[in-house]
Each structure stands twice: as C-alpha cells, then as structure tokens.
Amino acid sequence: MSLAQDQEQKPDTVKQLDHRYEGIAKVTGKARYAAEFSDPFSKADLVYAFLVQSTIPSGSVKSIDATVATRAPGVISVITPFNAPKLAQGPPQPPARRNLSLLQDASISYNGQPIAVVVAKSLNEAKAAAAMLKIVYTPQPAKLKWEKRLDEARWPKNPGKEPAGNHRGDIHAAFAQAAVTIDNTYITPIQFHNPMETHATIAWWQGDKLTVYDATQYISGVKMSLAKSLNIPVDNVRVIDPLVGGGFGSKGSMWSHVPLCAMAAKVANRPVKLVLDREQMFGLVGARPSTISHIRLAAAQDGTLLGIQHDNVMNVSVLEDFVEHAEGPAKSLYQSGASSVTAKVVEANLGISTFMRAPGEAPGTAVLEIALDELAEKLKMDPIELRLKNYAETDPSHEGRPWSSKHLRECYSQGAEKFGWSARNTVPGQRSDGKWLVGHGMATATYPANRSAAQAIVRLLPGGRMFVASGTQDLGTGTYTIMAQQAAAGLGLDPKMVEVKLGDSTLPKAPVSGGSQSSASVLPAIQDATTQLKLKLIDLAINDAASPLHGLQAADCDVKSGRLISKSQPGKSDGLVELIARNKNQPVEAQGQAEPSEAKDSMSTQSWGAVFAEVGVDRYTGMVKVRRVVGVYDVGVLLNEKTGLNQLMGGMTWGISFATHEHGIVDAATGRIVNGNLAEYHVPVNADVGVLDASVIGIPDLKFNPIGSRGIGEIGITGTAAAIANAIYNATGKRIRQYPITPDKLL
Numbered sequence: 001m002s003l004a005q006d007q008e009q010k011p012d013t014v015k016q017l018d019h020r021y022e023g024i025a026k027v028t029g030k031a032r033y034a035a036e037f038s039d040p041f042s043k044a045d046l047v048y049a050f051l052v053q054s055t056i057p058s059g060s061v062k063s064i065d066a067t068v069a070t071r072a073p074g075v076i077s078v079i080t081p082f083n084a085p086k087l088a089q090g091p092p093q094p095p096a097r098r099n100l101s102l103l104q105d106a107s108i109s110y111n112g113q114p115i116a117v118v119v120a121k122s123l124n125e126a127k128a129a130a131a132m133l134k135i136v137y138t139p140q141p142a143k144l145k146w147e148k149r150l151d152e153a154r155w156p157k158n159p160g161k162e163p164a165g166n167h168r169g170d171i172h173a174a175f176a177q178a179a180v181t182i183d184n185t186y187i188t189p190i191q192f193h194n195p196m197e198t199h200a201t202i203a204w205w206q207g208d209k210l211t212v213y214d215a216t217q218y219i220s221g222v223k224m225s226l227a228k229s230l231n232i233p234v235d236n237v238r239v240i241d242p243l244v245g246g247g248f249g250s251k252g253s254m255w256s257h258v259p260l261c262a263m264a265a266k267v268a269n270r271p272v273k274l275v276l277d278r279e280q281m282f283g284l285v286g287a288r289p290s291t292i293s294h295i296r297l298a299a300a301q302d303g304t305l306l307g308i309q310h311d312n313v314m315n316v317s318v319l320e321d322f323v324e325h326a327e328g329p330a331k332s333l334y335q336s337g338a339s340s341v342t343a344k345v346v347e348a349n350l351g352i353s354t355f356m357r358a359p360g361e362a363p364g365t366a367v368l369e370i371a372l373d374e375l376a377e378k379l380k381m382d383p384i385e386l387r388l389k390n391y392a393e394t395d396p397s398h399e400g401r402p403w404s405s406k407h408l409r410e411c412y413s414q415g416a417e418k419f420g421w422s423a424r425n426t427v428p429g430q431r432s433d434g435k436w437l438v439g440h441g442m443a444t445a446t447y448p449a450n451r452s453a454a455q456a457i458v459r460l461l462p463g464g465r466m467f468v469a470s471g472t473q474d475l476g477t478g479t480y481t482i483m484a485q486q487a488a489a490g491l492g493l494d495p496k497m498v499e500v501k502l503g504d505s506t507l508p509k510a511p512v513s514g515g516s517q518s519s520a521s522v523l524p525a526i527q528d529a530t531t532q533l534k535l536k537l538i539d540l541a542i543n544d545a546a547s548p549l550h551g552l553q554a555a556d557c558d559v560k561s562g563r564l565i566s567k568s569q570p571g572k573s574d575g576l577v578e579l580i581a582r583n584k585n586q587p588v589e590a591q592g593q594a595e596p597s598e599a600k601d602s603m604s605t606q607s608w609g610a611v612f613a614e615v616g617v618d619r620y621t622g623m624v625k626v627r628r629v630v631g632v633y634d635v636g637v638l639l640n641e642k643t644g645l646n647q648l649m650g651g652m653t654w655g656i657s658f659a660t661h662e663h664g665i666v667d668a669a670t671g672r673i674v675n676g677n678l679a680e681y682h683v684p685v686n687a688d689v690g691v692l693d694a695s696v697i698g699i700p701d702l703k704f705n706p707i708g709s710r711g712i713g714e715i716g717i718t719g720t721a722a723a724i725a726n727a728i729y730n731a732t733g734k735r736i737r738q739y740p741i742t743p744d745k746l747l
C-alpha cells in the first residue's frame with residue numbers, strides 16, 4: 001500500500017472491550033501457561049527434566065560420573081556432553097542467533113552454562129539425582145571484572161543493523177565553540193529479565209513430529225530455531241503457547257533449555273517437562289549488559305546544542321556479541337549541530353546478553369537525560385525549555401527525514417500541567433516534608449515504532465459470532481483484547497461476540513512479540529482479513545435469491561453495524577445472522593495480511609513521551625521513595641484504555657526499578673551471579689511504586705499504519721529512570737551517575 005493510500009485510509013470505528021479478553025480465565029485459575037498442559041499426551045506419561053549448570057566460569061567438563069545418580073529413585077536418564085545425541089548441524093544459526101549449549105562438547109564459557117540434563121519421574125527426583133552427579137572440571141583462567149579491562153574494548157563483531165559508530169558534523173569544532181559543556185561518565189548495571197512465569201518447555205514426540213509447549217514471545221521463531229538446532233524439517237515442529245506470563249525480551253529468543261528438553265524427550269521416549277527455577281533465570285536465558293557511557297554535551301549560551309558525543313562500552317559474553325545501543329538516543333532525540341556516537345564491547349565469561357525491556361532506549365535515556373538535566377542547570381534554564389530549544393522537528397540521524405508523526409511538544413506541556421511542574425523548586429535540597437527531602441525531575445521518553453509483516457484469519461460464525469486468529473503471542477499485554485476489538489470493528493459487531501485464537505504455530509504467521517510491534521503488525525492484517533470477509537459476505541448476499549440485497553452491484557453494498565446494506569437505497573439491508581443461517585450455518589472465512597509500506601523508508605517512525613517524577617529521600621537513611629510519576633505519551637491511537645494504560649504503567653514501574661532497584665551482581669572470582677534470586681535481586685513491589693499517572697495524546701499516526709497506532713510495550717520504561725534520578729538530585733543536591741540509585745550512594 002502506498003503512503004497516499006495509507007493516509008486516506010480511516011481507522012475503523014473500534015468499540016473497546018471494558019475488560020481483558022482472558023481476564024476471567026486468569027483470575028479464576030482456568031488460564032493455562034506453557035508448563036501447565038498435560039494433553040494431548042497422558043499426564044501419567046509426563047516426566048521431568050532438570051538442568052544441571054556449570055559451577056565454574058571457564059574451562060571444560062573433564063568427566064561426569066553418573067553411576068549413583070542413574071540408580072537413584074525415579075531416574076530415567078542422565079544426558080551429559082559425553083553421551084548426548086549428536087546434532088548433525090552443530091550450533092544453530094539465525095533466526096535465533098544464539099550460541100546455544102546443547103551438550104555437543106564439554107567446553108564452559110560461563111558459570112551457569114548447561115552441562116547436563118537429568119530426567120526422572122518427578123521433579124524432586126530429578127533434582128535429587130542432579131545433586132548426586134560427580135562432576136570434575138578442567139578450569140581455565142576466566143575473563144571477569146570487565147569494567148577493569150576497558151582498554152580491551154573492541155568494535156562488536158555482529159552489530160546487527162546498526163553501525164557501531166555514527167558521526168555527523170564536526171564534533172571537535174562544536175566543543176571548541178561551546179559556551180557551556182558537560183563531560184561525565186554514567187553507568188548502568190547488568191539486569192536480569194525475571195518475568196513472573198519463568199522459562200518452561202514441554203516437549204512431546206510422535207514419530208519424527210515434535211510438539212512443544214514453550215514460554216516464548218515468538219512461536220514461529222522457536223519453531224524455526226528448534227528445527228535448525230535438531231536438524232529436522234521445520235514442518236515437523238509445532239509450537240504452542242496461548243498465554244505468556246511476561247517476556248521482557250528474554251523470551252524473544254530460543255535458549256538452550258528448549259532443544260535440550262526436546263532431546264530429553266527423545267532419549268526418554270516420553271513427554272518431558274523442563275521448567276527453569278527462578279535461580280536459573282540469572283544467566284542462561286540472557287541479561288541486559290552493563291553499560292559505561294562517556295557523554296559530552298556542547299551548548300551555546302542560549303541553550304542551543306552544538307554537539308552531542310556518546311561513547312558507550314559494555315560487557316559481552318565470550319560466546320556471542322550483543323550490543324545494547326545505549327548511545328542510540330544521542331543520535332536523534334535532539335537537534336544538535338554535530339553528533340558522534342560509538343558502541344564498543346569488552347568480553348567476559350558471563351552468560352549471553354540480549355534484548356531487555358526497551359533495549360537501547362531504556363539505558364540510553366536513563367543516562368543522556370541526566371546529562372541534559374546537568375546542562376540545563378549549568379545554563380540556568382528550565383529543563384523543559386532546554387529540550388524545546390533543541391526539539392528535533394525532523395530526524396537528525398537520517399539526514400532530517402520527516403517523522404511519521406510527532407507530538408512531543410504536547411507531551412511536555414500536558415505533562416507539566418498535570419504534574420504541577422511550575423511549582424518546582426529550581427534550587428536543589430530546598431524542600432522537605434518531615435524527614436523526607438522532596439524533589440522533582442523530568443525526562444524525555446522515546447522508543448522506535450516497529451512493524452513487520454503479519455497474517456490473520458477471520459470467520460463469521462452463526463448467530464453473529466466471529467472468530468479471529470493469528471500466530472502471535474499475548475505476554476499479558478492485551479493482544480487477545482485488541483484482536484477481538486479489531487475483528488469486531490471490521491463488521492461493526494460487538495467485540496464480546498468474537499472468539500480469539502493465538503499462540504499456535506499452525507496459525508497464520510505473525511512476528512515476534514518484541515520491539516513493541518505486535519499490535520502495529522497484527523491489527524492491520526486483521527483489518528485486511530475483515531475487508532476480504534466483507535467482500536465475500538456481499539458476494540454471498542447479492543447472489544442469494546432470498547436476500548433483500550439479491551441482484552445488487554457489489555460496489556453498492558457495505559457492512560455497517562452488523563448488517564449488510566445498500567449504499568444507494570437506504571433501508572434495504574440484510575442481517576449477517578440471517579445470511580449465515582441461510583448459508584446452512586456454514587461459516588464464511590477470509591485471510592488477510594499486511595506489511596509496512598514502501599513509504600517506510602522515506603520517514604522515521606518513533607514514539608515519544610514526557611515523564612515527571614516526585615521523590616522523597618529519607619535524610620537519615622538515604623532511602624528513596626518514588627511518590628508519584630506522571631507520564632504523557634505520544635503513541636498514536638490508544639487501542640484499549642485498560643490494557644494500554646496498564647502497559648504504560650507497567651513500563652513506568654520498570655523505570656522505577658531501573659532507577660532505584662535492579663542490579664545484577666557478579667562475583668569477581670567465580671563469575672557467579674551473587675544475587676540470583678528475587679529475594680536479593682530487587683524489583684519494586686506495590687509499596688515502592690507510589691502514584692502512577694499515565695495518559696496519551698491520542699493523535700492517530702496514519703502514515704505508520706492504517707490503524708494509526710504505534711506500539712506501547714516498552715516506551716513507558718524509557719525516560720522514567722532519568723526523571724527519578726533528576727528528582728533525586730533536585731531533592732538532595734547529589735548528582736548520582738550510577739544506577740541503581742541505592743541509599744549507599746546518597747549518604
């Protein structure tokens with residue numbers, strides 16, 4: 001579809017569901033997640049696998065004596081690098097692009113790497129037997145303490161689509177001309193995903209056909225990756241996952257435990273369930289790397305940015321490069337005379353890094369937006385005024401190409417109004433409330449608007465009911481809900497009349513539910529499917545002698561509010577219920593697909609927001625209490641009030657987590673994650689969150705897609721951490737440039 005057509009196309013009038021489609025199933029315990037299935041196989045046949053992990057960071061497994069473990073009660077098999085079935089192809093290639101550990105050799109690259117799988121009749125028996133394995137290692141010196149080896153930083157080997165360095169204008173001249181400069185280093189920690197539902201797989205073979213229930217953000221990705229890892233035809237694999245208990249990016253790739261579970265099911269010749277313990281979530285399923293950002297800003301006395309420089313260095317696994325593009329926002333968030341960004345990596349014997357909750361923009365805005373606050377203070381300018389002064393009307397990182405839609409100005413002004421920004425004390429440390437020092441801060445939020453090709457199928461069923469399906473995923477985000485709404489809107493039906501199916505790789509294909517793209521990709525496919533369905537229904541009616549529309553031209557007919565109508569003869573109509581009844585109750589089905597238009601290359605698609613935070617800092621203990629956060633976002637149309645605002649609030653909560661809680665600590669001697677559990681790896685609980693106020697501007701972005709809606713899965717995380725860091729500075733006068741901002745840093 002051309003850009004012109006995109007602009008002309010009006011979004012359907014969508015009736016929103018008041019409640020989450022699957023809400024009742026979830027709160028009544030009827031909802032089933034990947035690890036909870038026991039069909040179509042018999043429950044009695046199901047056996048349990050437990051993953052055994054390396055306890056050294058580098059070297060190899062010399063031997064595993066499984067004599068005692070094999071004789072332990074309930075044990076069915078013990079799979080080690082010395083007896084594992086050989087996989088013909090070796091390590092898998094993209095789309096997973098993960099260097100997996102599938103027991104094909106005995107080498108060890110990080111503490112926590114899978115080195116064996118024990119299968120038993122019960123989970124407890126499998127765990128008990130795992131403890132009986134006598135494992136002998138040949139250790140090698142490990143590369144740890146990466147932050148002490150910054151001189152080893154190198155360019156990444158596979159930076160993906162993004163170049164590792166990006167330079168515009170004359171950055172040296174910018175600093176030579178500057179009236180005011182900022183030059184500081186900012187640090188973000190290693191973070192671990194930890195969705196409520198840990199990774200889990202049930203694998204079941206029927207001959208050479210493999211079915212898996214798998215906790216994943218990408219059923220068709222797991223299907224392709226499993227086929228590649230196991231060297232079997234892709235059509236022999238089916239992946240099912242109707243509900244995901246949170247993903248956060250770690251479920252965007254297939255990790256080692258999935259093919260290992262399939263391997264165990266083959267060896268044991270039974271269906272096998274493999275669930276990762278909470279402790280096993282810290283290492284073998286990815287992490288956000290730590291970043292060290294050197295940021296320099298050059299400004300004229302009136303606040304005009306002359307130059308932005310952001311040099312980012314991070315840790316990577318020795319197994320695989322993954323780049324956390326924290327330097328990304330420095331390229332395009334503000335207009336500046338010149339910009340220069342680089343990303344480099346330092347190898348360490350740690351688990352593989354991966355996408356996590358707004359990869360790039362979460363740490364990127366967390367650090368850059370502190371630097372902006374520091375610059376505003378030096379210039380004695382209001383932080384919003386500084387941002388407006390350098391407002392990027394077009395995309396500076398793509399030679400000034402236009403944005404599909406940008407209403408960040410409205411975010412700043414509405415946010416400031418809602419928050420009461422004008423009452424802020426500009427001098428730090430001036431406001432208190434008993435023992436609490438109170439501060440206010442703000443920051444800009446941003447995340448790309450992504451979209452990929454997707455397919456969907458719709459059916460009109462007897463009784464005015466509808467069915468819609470797509471091979472997408474619902475991470476608890478509301479995919480079911482908005483799919484029902486979109487399908488219903490196509491025929492003007494009530495979304496309560498729609499049955500939704502997703503999370504099965506036999507359904508029409510949809511992209512990974514990552515990069516905040518599911519709604520933006522899948523809904524246009526549903527819109528296309530309902531358009532095709534309308535044409536079929538009209539065709540059926542005009543050829544049906546019993547229809548009041550019999551003999552009319554198709555072009556004269558339309559479907560409105562659940563009825564087929566004649567456009568030229570008002571009052572002439574046919575009911576969809578009656579039409580299907582006359583069709584001997586045979587459902588009418590149509591398929592649809594959609595993909596980004598060619599016009600996508602002539603514009604930049606991005607979402608925006610302004611985040612304001614009020615914090616209290618205990619003057620005696622340094623404890624930070626986030627009192628309230630106001631976020632106003634420009635994300636196009638908000639598809640569902642409840643699930644949409646809920647997602648933004650979830651994102652803001654992760655921003656609070658980024659600012660003051662999360663921090664993966666690596667033991668410098670063993671490479672073990674010291675706080676690898678939810679007791680010691682802190683995430684915010686309700687008492688840590690305060691009042692969240694999320695809202696949207698709501699102006700449709702019809703150049704981006706015909707729905708006018710950009711994704712909202714991740715933008716809430718961005719900006720929030722810096723708004724809090726800036727509020728902490730405003731409260732205390734202490735500028736902390738290392739996350740998380742814990743009491744020890746404030747005392």
Ligand code: MOS
Binds near residue numbers: 248250357358359515
């Ligand atoms: Mo999200 S980290 O792009 O799954």
